[in-house]
Amino acid sequence: MPQNFVPFLSENARTEMIGVLNDRLADTIDLSHAVKQAHWNLKGTGFIGVHELLDDVTAHLREGSDMMAERVAMMGGLAQGTTQTVAEKSSLEPYPTELVSVEDHVQALVSRFNDYTVKLRQAMEAADEAGDEDTADLLTEVSRNAEKDAWFIGSNSAKAA
Template sequence: MPDSFVTGIDQQTQEQMCEELNARLAQGIDLRLAVKQAHWNLRGRGFIGVHELLDEVSARLGEGTDMMAERVALMGGFARGTTQVVAEKSGLDPYPVELTDIEDHISELVSRFKVYGKAVRESMDAADEAGDEDTADLLTEVSRMVEKDTWFIGANAAT
């Protein structure tokens, strides 16, 4: 393992946090790809607004995964974000690649965002219990972004 630049947290805790963060990294990358899949293929009333929103959401997911990957690296771990690792470790349902209807995309995305949001909160709790306040804080920030984006996407659903 490379050098750790974190002080005040034992190696075992750092390794545990690297596992948690890598699990969320895989899911976050998978979710970001699902967002882009929807962005490229959705059609229907409100297209341009949802299309542009999904670009913004994708960028925020990228920020969150980048923060998690960098935290792993500074704790002396290896960020594991290749497509092969993501496919193996994400745990999110595969995104349907032949959808076009905006409502269907919104439903599929909101469902996945909720799964991811719950997992981020569970990792946040694990970091808190392990005494790694910095990782818990980072995951809190990611959780806030994910919940807000879940709302932004879900609010586009027809009522």
């Protein structure tokens, strides 16, 4: 196993945090792919604004996944982000591939972002309980960005609440 650069955590806490982070990593990668699915296929009123917004949202998710993967590596773990692992481990509902309208994509994305942020908060609580303030802080930052992005996406629809 790679070197552990987080020596203050017990072995049990470190192993738990590697698992928690890899679980959220799978969800983050999955959600970034769902956002791109919407970006590529949405059509209708407000198209260009949502289309461009989704590129920014994808960038935020990729930044979050990178931070999670690097934290796993810092703890001596191996980040699990292959498409096969993500397909197997993501806890998010599969994104529907038949959606076209901006409105339908907005609703589907907001629903998944809401589920995602709940799971991020659960991961933050686990990190707090494990005494891993840095992981909790990292997850807080990812959650804050995800909540803001969900708000921006949802603001394109009266039904997305």
